[in-house]
Every structure is written in structure tokens, then in C-alpha cells.
Amino acid sequence: MSVESDVDRRTRGFRASFSRLRATFIKEFLQLRRDRITFATMIFIPLMQLLLFGTAINTNPRHLPTAVLIQDDSSFARSFLAAMRATDYFDISTSASSEEDLDHLILSGKVQFGVQIPAHFGRDLIRGDRPAILVIADATDPTATGSAVAALNGLSQTVFSRELTGAAASLAPKKPPYDLRVHLRYNPAIETRLNIVPGLMGTILTLTMLIFTGLSVTREIERGTMESLLAMPIRPVEIMLGKIAPYVVVGGLQMTLILSAARLLFGVPIEGSLPLLIALTLLFIVANLSVGYTFSTIATNQLQAMQMSFFFFLPNMLLSGFMFPFRGMPQWAQNFGEVLPLTHYLRIVRGIMLKGATFVDLQLDVLALALFTLAAMALAVARFRQTLD
């Protein structure tokens, strides 16, 4: 039989555990509030990144500078140029004087496209000789040229319909015996920002959350406060939750800022349920905070923790489907991507904001995020050094 002392009674059990969690939470929050630079960084960096990248990145650019070399003065040539202009992809800005001149314009990067309509184009066309129009594209950046070239291909069906009437009607391209109807759902105008802005929310949250908690344990070690903390009756899991919790609040603040900007500045819709989006974003925030915290328990100083965070951030950015289409990656990369929280969050955030997805549609991604979070937390608690050995 044992008689519990005053201290034992006070410090055992669930309520005591909650009190310690609260203590850590308040302490971390005060420290955070006092660290003005970090605080400002947390608010302004995400906003700046969002404004910068949200407006700067466009993977479907229009009005690309185009040079033309017209050696034929038939109405066909004029029609073709007019049709090109009408696609909005081409900005016919320069007129080349020779083939060499055209090559030079492309090579020097002054224009992205060069169009050559050869002599006697109109005459040859009427004769049924199938004359060629040469389009030279600077394809060093495939994303920049891809959509424009596709638009150009689409022209061939219709471009000369006005000229090819009467006797020449037989030359008009034949319609296929069926109609192909392509519905571009959720983002019919293929506006990059609709895809990029929700994705940016994911990347920004990943980076900032990783860094916040990444520094938290190593900071205590470097400042020498760990010795006192470890000498107190606090458990690793309480330290972890107490340190993560304040940043969930900060993450929530960032989320609010980014969502407002997405809605008000970029006009990104929120088709699905806003409460669901908020709840799952908070889950994603906790996932990244746990990873950062895990790094923090492994690293021996703040620099190491920082490096680990970046090491983790890069594949998140590159292999999650944020930078490049997820389905365009080889199978192994896709498998790897499935392990990253951002991959699942991108599906969640794009799903809810653009497609109006519901919880049922997203449950696998939610499950993956939750499992990831639990695994990271378990690792952190296991890795946490409770002694100074």
C-alpha cells in the first residue's frame, strides 16, 4: 500500500497532463509573440508568395510574340493570319523580310513563333497541291508553346471555310463522321491561377509549418533550456502537443489570409463546403507541424533542422503535382508522391475549391493525411531524447 503525496496527486492523471500541455502552449505562444520578426515573417511571407506566384505563374500563356514571313498575297494568307490572331495565342508583332531573318528572330528569342506562308500559296491551294504553311515554334519551353500549337491544329478545320466555296468546296476539309465534344470541367477557361492558387496554399503552409516546429526542440537545446524542461515532470507527448498547438493557430491565421486572398484577389471559387476545407486544411497543417517537430527531435541544432525541412520540402513541391502534372510522372515517382502530405492536400484543396468535392470523395486522401500525421508524431515521441546522454 502506498500513500500518495501531495505532489503525486497533483501531477498524476489526465487533468495534470492537460495542465502541462496548457503550460507549454502558453509558454510557446508568449515566446512566439515576443519574437516579432518571426511573427511578421509568418504573416507577410505567405501573402507575398501568394501575390507573387499567383500572378506570375501562367502555364497557359497567350499573346505570344510571332513573326510572319508572307510571300503570297492571296486572301488565304490574310485569312490564316486573322484566324491565328483570333485564337488569342499569337501576337503577330513582326514581319520578317527573309527566311534568314525569320530564323534569326526565333534564335534571338525576339519571337516565340515564326510563320512562313510561301509564294503561290493561294494558287497552289486552289489547284489542290496541298501547299505547306511553315510554323516554327521555339519549343525550349514546352509549356509555353504547347497550348498555342494545339490551338493552331484546331484551326485547320475551319480556317478557309469562307474562301473554299463554290467550285473549290471540294477542297474544304471533310468533317469526321462524328462529333467530338470535349467538356473542360471545373476550369473551362484553363486558367492557371485556378490551379496554382490552391496549390500555393499547400506549398506555403508546408514550408512555414515545417520551419516553425523544426526549430522548436533544437532551440531549447541550443539555448540550454532543455535541461530545466527535462528535469520537470513533463512527458514527451505533452511537450510535442504543447509545442504544435500554438502553430496550429498560426497556421489557421495563414489559411484565413490565403483563402481570403484567393477568393477576393484571384477570384478562385470555393465550390465545395468551406467548413470541410477549413477542417482538412487544419489537418494538413498538423501533418506538416508533426514532420517539422520530428526533424527537430532528430537534428542536433537549428541549422540541421532547417536543412532537413528543406530536404523534405523539395520533393513535396516537385513530386506532389504542384509543379508538374502528377500523372505525367513515372510510376515510381507517383508512388513516392503518394507518401507526401502535399500530394493528398492538393487533391483535397483543388477538389473542394474547384470541383465541389465532398468528404466522401476525398476520404482516401484524408485517411492518408491522418495516418501520415500519426506516424510522424509517433516517431517524434519515440525519438525524443528524455535524457542528456
Place this chain on the structure above:
Amino acid sequence: MSAQAVATEPESDIVIDVEGLTKSFGGPPVVKNLTMQVHKGLIYGFLGPNGSGKTTTLRMLCGLLTPDSGRGTCLGYDIRTQTADIKRHVGYMTQRFSLYQDLSIRENLEFVARIYNLDHPRQAAQDAIVRLGLENRADQLAGDLSGGWKQRLALGACILPQPELLLLDEPTAGVDPKARRDFWDEIHKLAHEGLTVLVSTHYMDEAERCHEITYIAYGEILAHGSVAQVVADAHLSTYTVTGPDLSDLAEYLKTLDGVDMVAPFGVELHVSGRDGAKLDTATATLRAEGPQVWTQGEPTLEDVFIDLMSKTKDNYA
């Protein structure tokens, strides 16, 4: 079995009981086969040169380091397996200030109060502030405090949760004499109330205010007991010398066989030898002829420690 159950047994009042503690950090052991017992309500001084393993020992006692070998209990709890219980009942004041520099005094104390789940953390912190005489500085950041105030705050944080054992690692390093005296008055008051205090220090006057002391060097205990016992056990014969040209005399004395230690103390010179007879013979002519005045004296604790230190150095040379 809890501390209280132990408390009813005969050797009721043993608070720290460790045996054969050894610890190394990759290299040679820093603490070697250390055995010690500390009784309840005593102020136990822990002395030794820099790097002798004092901090390491204290950390092993409160569960911050795991000993390589050896076993023992602290407040009846096993130091290897029951560290969580130990942490609840032990207040450990680190050598280097380790509270949060970017929190105010009040916030630091409230943090501690909440960690120990005190009933009214704010009130508890406020009471501690008043007791420490820090009312005017309560909202100052801990990092902005002077060294002495930091130490006082650290002690306050240690005793806030009413521990049964205090482990204080050089609590008065860099503290002014008045504040040191206050500090020690406070420690005595706490011991009187039943708290056990294990305190490491480099100050002789502080050692003399302890009920019991242990001298440790190179991780081994070299002397142990009350101050009087330690001095007596050293079997040192000491002369106090006053007069002219003491520094020349000191240089000369160091070359003599039988003189083990020569140390200037202001205008005096302390000359000691482990073998009284040999010391007498070696210094006979000097004592007879002067011009300095030699008086047979009692060795001080410092004489004893300096001698112990030089003795171990010889062993390790």
C-alpha cells in the same frame, strides 16, 4: 513501494542512496564508482575542481543522465527506472541559467506552476515573486536580469512546486556576498523545514555552511564528512607565516622535502605538510632564525582541498 513506505523503515531518513555510479561520455569515465548517502534535512555540500564530475553526478541523481553502471535511489525511487517519480519531487537548479530568457519572471514562474499543476498558478507565481523580493521586476524579461537576480529566480522556480530534495548546481556563482548570504539563509530555512539540499560550490565559506561535505576530483570521492572531520582526516600540519619577503620564502619552501603545500593568504603564508614530523624538520632552521614569524595553526578547509587537489594531480601525472 512509495517514498512514504520507505520512510517508516529504520534508515528512514536517507534521501539519496547511490552505489558505484559510473559515467563516461565516450572517453575515460567522468564519474567513477561513486557511492554516497545523503540524509534528510541536511545541507550536503558537493565540492571539487572544474571538470571533476559534480554536474554529471547531479544529473544522474535527477534522471537527466543514465549511469553506465551502478545503482541507487533518490527519495526511494530508482534512479534508472523511476525517473518520472524523481522529477516530481526533486527541484534541480542547473549550473547554467536555463529558464526562458524571453519570458518575464512572472511568466517563467507561472509556467513552472502549471507544469506541476499547482491549484492557482497565477497566485503561486505571485507569492513566489513576493517571497523572492522581485515585485519590481516581475514583468522584466528573465534574460535582462543581472546574474544574481537570475540565480534568485532560478531558485524560486525550483522551490515553487515544494520539492522534497533540492539539487543546486553552483547556485551562487557570480552572486554578490550579500545576496549569497541571503541565498544561504534561505537554504538553511528550507532545510530546517525538512527539505534536503545537495549543493555544489567552489566557495569555501559556503562549504563551511554545509552540514556535510564531499570532495570529489576526477570523478572520485576523496574526502567526506562534516567540515571538522574532513579537516581532521587530512592530517595536515600547518604553519602560518607572517613577515617580510614572503614570496621569496614561498618559492624556497616549495623546493623542500616535507613541505607539501605553500599558499599565500593575503599577508600570510600557509605552509602545510602531510607528515607533521617531516615538516617540522624541514622548516626547523627557518622557524628558528626568521626573519618571518611562524605560528603553528589549524589547516583551513581550503588548505585541505588544495592539498587534495595536488595529491590527485600527482596521481594522474
